[in-house]
Amino acid sequence: MTGNADLLIDVHGLNKSFGAKHVVRDLSLQVKRGEIYGFLGPNGSGKTTSIRMLCGLLRPDSGSGTCLGYDVITQTLEIKHHAGYMTQRFSLYEDLSIRENMDFVARMYGMKNRRAAVEASLEKLGLAERRDQLAGTLSGGWKQRLALAACMLHEPKLLLLDEPTAGVDPKARRDFWEELHALAASGISVLVSTHYMDEAERCHQLAYISYGTLLTRGTAHEVVAKQHLVTYLVSGADLYALAAHLKTLPGVKQVVVFGATLHVTGEDAARLNESMAALQKNGDYRVSLAEPSLEDVFIHLMDHAAEPFT
Amino acid sequence: MKRFSWSRFWGIAMKEFTQMRRDRLTFGMIVGIPVIQLILFGFAINSDPKHLPTALLSADNSQFARSIVSGLENSGYFHIVEHIAAQSEAEQLLAEGEVQFVVTIPENFSRKLLRGERPVLLLEADASDPAATSNALSALAVLSKTVLMRDLRGSLQQLAGAPDPIDIRIHRRYNPEGITQYNIVPGLTGVILTMTMILMTGLAMTRERERGTMESLLATPARPIEVMTGKIIPYIMVGLIQITIILLLARFLFEVPLLGNVFLLYGGVLLFIAANLMLGITFSTLARNQLQAMQMTFFFFLPSILLSGFMFPFRGMPRWAQAIGEALPLTHFLRMVRGILLKGNGLVEMLPHVWPIGLFMLAVLLLALKLYRETLD
Ligand SMILES: Nc1ncnc2c1ncn2[C@@H]1O[C@H](COP(=O)(O)OP(=O)(O)OP(=O)(O)O)[C@@H](O)[C@H]1O
Ligand SMILES: [Mg+2]
Numbered sequence: 285m286t287g288n289a290d291l292l293i294d295v296h297g298l299n300k301s302f303g304a305k306h307v308v309r310d311l312s313l314q315v316k317r318g319e320i321y322g323f324l325g326p327n328g329s330g331k332t333t334s335i336r337m338l339c340g341l342l343r344p345d346s347g348s349g350t351c352l353g354y355d356v357i358t359q360t361l362e363i364k365h366h367a368g369y370m371t372q373r374f375s376l377y378e379d380l381s382i383r384e385n386m387d388f389v390a391r392m393y394g395m396k397n398r399r400a401a402v403e404a405s406l407e408k409l410g411l412a413e414r415r416d417q418l419a420g421t422l423s424g425g426w427k428q429r430l431a432l433a434a435c436m437l438h439e440p441k442l443l444l445l446d447e448p449t450a451g452v453d454p455k456a457r458r459d460f461w462e463e464l465h466a467l468a469a470s471g472i473s474v475l476v477s478t479h480y481m482d483e484a485e486r487c488h489q490l491a492y493i494s495y496g497t498l499l500t501r502g503t504a505h506e507v508v509a510k511q512h513l514v515t516y517l518v519s520g521a522d523l524y525a526l527a528a529h530l531k532t533l534p535g536v537k538q539v540v541v542f543g544a545t546l547h548v549t550g551e552d553a554a555r556l557n558e559s560m561a562a563l564q565k566n567g568d569y570r571v572s573l574a575e576p577s578l579e580d581v582f583i584h585l586m587d588h589a590a591e592p593f594t
Numbered sequence: 595m596k597r598f599s600w601s602r603f604w605g606i607a608m609k610e611f612t613q614m615r616r617d618r619l620t621f622g623m624i625v626g627i628p629v630i631q632l633i634l635f636g637f638a639i640n641s642d643p644k645h646l647p648t649a650l651l652s653a654d655n656s657q658f659a660r661s662i663v664s665g666l667e668n669s670g671y672f673h674i675v676e677h678i679a680a681q682s683e684a685e686q687l688l689a690e691g692e693v694q695f696v697v698t699i700p701e702n703f704s705r706k707l708l709r710g711e712r713p714v715l716l717l718e719a720d721a722s723d724p725a726a727t728s729n730a731l732s733a734l735a736v737l738s739k740t741v742l743m744r745d746l747r748g749s750l751q752q753l754a755g756a757p758d759p760i761d762i763r764i765h766r767r768y769n770p771e772g773i774t775q776y777n778i779v780p781g782l783t784g785v786i787l788t789m790t791m792i793l794m795t796g797l798a799m800t801r802e803r804e805r806g807t808m809e810s811l812l813a814t815p816a817r818p819i820e821v822m823t824g825k826i827i828p829y830i831m832v833g834l835i836q837i838t839i840i841l842l843l844a845r846f847l848f849e850v851p852l853l854g855n856v857f858l859l860y861g862g863v864l865l866f867i868a869a870n871l872m873l874g875i876t877f878s879t880l881a882r883n884q885l886q887a888m889q890m891t892f893f894f895f896l897p898s899i900l901l902s903g904f905m906f907p908f909r910g911m912p913r914w915a916q917a918i919g920e921a922l923p924l925t926h927f928l929r930m931v932r933g934i935l936l937k938g939n940g941l942v943e944m945l946p947h948v949w950p951i952g953l954f955m956l957a958v959l960l961l962a963l964k965l966y967r968e969t970l971d
Binding site: 361377384394 | 609
């Protein structure tokens, strides 16, 4: 073991290019034991590429570090043994049954108590009755759940989950996150990429990546606080016309519709306060100051990160 | 941790078995290809064509010449369709495939015969399709004796008793070795195995890549050697099923002799199958998609057919072609199987053909291990 024993992921300066496209830039990431680390960022920002570098599926062009205490460049085989990776796209065998897929995975990890472990996992997943159904005939959400069960079968110490709950129904997602927290409590670390804000809020730590560059990290609260944004909630009649109008006001950076409410966000608190005060005075709108949500922050990051890199 | 794991090896082999079982088309191909090919080729080969068009160029109108001509026709194999007057006509008729044979009875045929000078009876055969001519040619050999026996009586009796009263010269045109049907069935065995084995494993890795399952597979600790050997196991079984079908058909439908030891034959076949499967896996690691794997298979398949001695007699090829041929497993397989089937060769005679196949396999395995990409780059 090298490095800090309590950091299950500890990488510095990872870079990856595909041809002329620099997809991941100087990525540094530290994930502690027992931590659920959320990995966020817009489409094509390099989340999947980063995760693949961590589990030895892609070789970084430069950079160094350890994963589970093993070198990410030279000891990928050891990492594969102890990490569980769930791919973004379903990558189990569609022409094998559920049980056959699980059985295959168990064999790949050379599990001793293979049969029992597969049975237990199928029971827990609630797929025991459908064990002989071909994986390809499962619905999208069930495929996700099967893939998740498969990558946790060998009881890895580190889970790398690439959008594990995409297309999964709310109850199953809640169950899934409860389980993740139970696993974390038992000392397992999880790096999970997601586009869901409620999931991001459930993570111990967050990292936001855009155009291959890690822009911000910390707890959800820290991430919000760091951006120094001010958000007002505005509601009233004819929301869409109102939104268009708000965008023209001084100090307003973004206007996002949340159901019947508009989130009006800006960086310049003084000017935004002024605009909002004026709005409140001359119209029959309800205006109130609020804590910016993670989503407001991410949309802000998304809009403003593009500039330096394109 | 870096050691070969039997658990993973079996896991992969079982998975491939299951997938193969579920893939009806592939399964049908496994049985269908040898049966269809062998029957198609086999019947074309095995048929005993008669009444083959023959041109006669006779410069002698004696009783003996007439006896020979009627003897030819009575044998059932030769059917005189043209009487020609010049050699140039003979050339043209053969080249155009109008006739299968040209029989030339030279001037002074009967005079020479009577003097005991063994006149020449020239038979030119279009042997480009050897199966078509081989039976006719063997019929001709006995012809001279039986036909002339009747004519040579009295004082001529002594001529009939001579080793051979006439000198039958056969010119096999276009195919000097005159490969027979027995040569082709063992050859077909090798060709069918080459094609199906390389193609099926050639698709093995590219399929994983195209379906996206490669990412999961690579994320497991499976080693390249485990994946590759595990993947070829089911196809070895396929190869053995195919060879059994072929041998049964060859034996009972086409009556190809099996003089040597069956176990020895299967041993040789097993090695050949493994070598081809290794090559298929190598193609598979090289190719980006299934189409590329298919193209590589055919790129290898053509020289195998053309330069192994299956299509053309090996000794008739130029040196460079022979050199390429020597490197191909099919070449050695053909020699080995022909030796076992037709000559009853044993282990000792077989060995010179075994090691080149083994060497080929080893080289390909090393290449595959080197090329195997353990990452998605
Ligand atoms: N094998 C590859 N070859 C070339 N370009 C690639 C390859 N893999 C990824 N990319 C590019 O790298 C960039 C980052 O892709 P990546 O899949 O890591 O994004 P992501 O953050 O996971 O996006 P999403 O949220 O859509 O899953 C994209 O522009 C993509 O086109
Ligand atoms: Mg992704």
